[in-house]
Amino acid sequence: VVALGTPEHSVVTTCAYCGVGCSFKAEMKGDRLVRMVPHKDGKANEGHSCVKGRFAFGYATHRDRITRPMIRARITDPWREVSWEQAVSHAASELRRIQAEYGPDAIGGITSSRCTNEETFLVQKMIRGAFGNNNVDTCARVCHSPTGYGLKTTLGTSAGTQDFASVADSDVILVIGANPTDGHPVFASRMKRRLREGARLIVADPRRIDLVRTPHVQADHHLQLLPGTNVALVNAMAHVVVTEGLVAEDYVRARCDLAEFESWARFIAQERNSPEAAEPVTGVPAQAVREAARLYATGGAAAIYYGLGVTEHSQGSTTVMAMANLAMATGNIGRPGAGVNPLRGQNNVQGACDMGSFPHEFSGYRHVSDDATREMFEAIWGVPLSAEPGLRIPNMLDEAVGGRFKGLFVQGEDIAQSDPDTKHVTAGLAAMECVIVQDLFLNETAKYAHVFLPGSSFLEKDGTFTNAERRINRVRRVMAPLGGLADWEGVMALSNALGFPMAYRHPGEVMDEIAQLTPTFAGVSYARLEEVGSLQWPCNEDAPLGTPMMHVDRFVRGKGRFMITEFVPTDERTGVNFPLILTTGRILSQYNVGAQTRRTENSRWHAEDVLEIHPFDAELRGIREGELVSLESRSGDIALRARISERMQPGVVYTTFHHASTGANVITTDYSDWATNCPEYKVTAVQVRRTNRP
Numbered sequence: 001v002v003a004l005g006t007p008e009h010s011v012v013t014t015c016a017y018c019g020v021g022c023s024f025k026a027e028m029k030g031d032r033l034v035r036m037v038p039h040k041d042g043k044a045n046e047g048h049s050c051v052k053g054r055f056a057f058g059y060a061t062h063r064d065r066i067t068r069p070m071i072r073a074r075i076t077d078p079w080r081e082v083s084w085e086q087a088v089s090h091a092a093s094e095l096r097r098i099q100a101e102y103g104p105d106a107i108g109g110i111t112s113s114r115c116t117n118e119e120t121f122l123v124q125k126m127i128r129g130a131f132g133n134n135n136v137d138t139c140a141r142v143c144h145s146p147t148g149y150g151l152k153t154t155l156g157t158s159a160g161t162q163d164f165a166s167v168a169d170s171d172v173i174l175v176i177g178a179n180p181t182d183g184h185p186v187f188a189s190r191m192k193r194r195l196r197e198g199a200r201l202i203v204a205d206p207r208r209i210d211l212v213r214t215p216h217v218q219a220d221h222h223l224q225l226l227p228g229t230n231v232a233l234v235n236a237m238a239h240v241v242v243t244e245g246l247v248a249e250d251y252v253r254a255r256c257d258l259a260e261f262e263s264w265a266r267f268i269a270q271e272r273n274s275p276e277a278a279e280p281v282t283g284v285p286a287q288a289v290r291e292a293a294r295l296y297a298t299g300g301a302a303a304i305y306y307g308l309g310v311t312e313h314s315q316g317s318t319t320v321m322a323m324a325n326l327a328m329a330t331g332n333i334g335r336p337g338a339g340v341n342p343l344r345g346q347n348n349v350q351g352a353c354d355m356g357s358f359p360h361e362f363s364g365y366r367h368v369s370d371d372a373t374r375e376m377f378e379a380i381w382g383v384p385l386s387a388e389p390g391l392r393i394p395n396m397l398d399e400a401v402g403g404r405f406k407g408l409f410v411q412g413e414d415i416a417q418s419d420p421d422t423k424h425v426t427a428g429l430a431a432m433e434c435v436i437v438q439d440l441f442l443n444e445t446a447k448y449a450h451v452f453l454p455g456s457s458f459l460e461k462d463g464t465f466t467n468a469e470r471r472i473n474r475v476r477r478v479m480a481p482l483g484g485l486a487d488w489e490g491v492m493a494l495s496n497a498l499g500f501p502m503a504y505r506h507p508g509e510v511m512d513e514i515a516q517l518t519p520t521f522a523g524v525s526y527a528r529l530e531e532v533g534s535l536q537w538p539c540n541e542d543a544p545l546g547t548p549m550m551h552v553d554r555f556v557r558g559k560g561r562f563m564i565t566e567f568v569p570t571d572e573r574t575g576v577n578f579p580l581i582l583t584t585g586r587i588l589s590q591y592n593v594g595a596q597t598r599r600t601e602n603s604r605w606h607a608e609d610v611l612e613i614h615p616f617d618a619e620l621r622g623i624r625e626g627e628l629v630s631l632e633s634r635s636g637d638i639a640l641r642a643r644i645s646e647r648m649q650p651g652v653v654y655t656t657f658h659h660a661s662t663g664a665n666v667i668t669t670d671y672s673d674w675a676t677n678c679p680e681y682k683v684t685a686v687q688v689r690r691t692n693r694p
């Protein structure tokens, strides 16, 4: 890929970074990509882009790309390049050997939110059909699995309720546990446009993020809570709604389960849920919570946008349900400008979840124990399928450490860097006998692999991504796969070697099968996508043009369900040895663990992760700006430079996790969400000291 030259033609495709799903024209000179230009017709971005989508595509042809399959007997052996046939045949025979020796459930796989819907669908199909179990999971386990649990339980399906465009109809915007200007910049611009027009803004975040005060935008309220106290804060807002008579009674009566509402209202009205009772827990003045709650309930159409600052907690699922309670109680779901919306991190995390990447669900969020659904899949796939939910990623690793789980297929994820408690993850990987990694680069996980299959970037394949507003966008191939096969073709090769035949000639045929088996995708095909550009699911007979807004006349589950959301403090406690709380996040120019953006020019904007610390805490420790400090938790310690910043509140420090050398997950805890095992990345008790360590 070169950055210069006059383009001769262009191909419309979708950005492979965040869940906004911006549409781009890949401008080509011959078979070389000259530049990426935001596409005016893209419904998610309307011609806008950020520095990642626009400039950070050079990783696709970076010299670090591995383009030949490789195998080795032990992880201490050197890699040996082999043909695709040899690699998949070796992988298949190892997986079958393990099953014969340790049992059919001793293997599993992980799908990728970086890959297309079609590829993800094929991976879970291979695992269910060829591995013969439901041991499939995805990186949503470590990010938005609480969204899946919380929204499905309360509303009936796991997805944002609004489309991006409808922020233009919002009168009040509540941003909680998200930093849109860094994480979802193009949508943040849309949000800021509405705020400049006069919409009111409430930000709930431990850190003073840019949205709190930017040129022409200032939050009405910044509820600067302590990490780990989201449930107490949202409950306190709901307490104000209930006790001050701000419930949308007609809406609740018509749309929600009344018995459950009444029992929730009794719970939430208790004094222990009041803003005054919450103040010592959250650190947010009660009066500010009261004013914010009144604004949310009475200020017109109110939209909630949230991110990993909500989900990556021991009570992540509870907070999602608490927000759904608040929105239902005020009538703020299913009408223009109102809703509850997860800002999805990865480009296709919504799609990976939709496609059946969870161990308990087929595509379209249908439980594996549902006989009618399972029989439908069995009829089309021609194999018996297990009705038992499989293992989640942390359970696979636990079982591996215990000697009972021995084989893993990982597509496009670097769990050794991205998952919590790195020591435990690597111990699990090291205990396995066959780890198969399909990726662009030899990442940290590949250090524990026995088979490496070359992955393909988004530029090397056809397919679709689904963004955070459920919009299915086409991804189009602009160059041949450097490794010879696109990811979907590599999965087919492995499945065929395992004796579970797949013979798709194009990802469009995979989408046809997805549509056949998934009611919410029944009206989706490549022909329709060519015709209309993009479609938002549900798209079927009832909604042939797709569904921009969900839950309009009724909730997907029928009646909206209020859930009791008791606040339970995390077990991660500060104390004499670890007096500060560490929380983590992202920065605009970089992306997640940095495997892609670090291999582009974007690195010049963020060459290293730093530790943000409040001046009070810095002074107490004699720490000066730019000095190297050690950051120590109960799990381990790392070193990084200090940035003294009043964005932080005293007692809370912050870092990003874009550089493998920082190793932020060495120090995170192994606490996780009670319902989904999503790790509690956002709360770690730490100590910070000056250090001379290089």
Ligand code: SF4
Residues within 6 Å of the ligand: 015, 016, 017, 018, 019, 020, 021, 022, 045, 049, 050, 051, 052, 053, 054, 184, 185, 186, 187
């Ligand atoms: Fe890509 Fe997200 Fe930036 Fe859009 S906002 S260009 S999807 S990284």
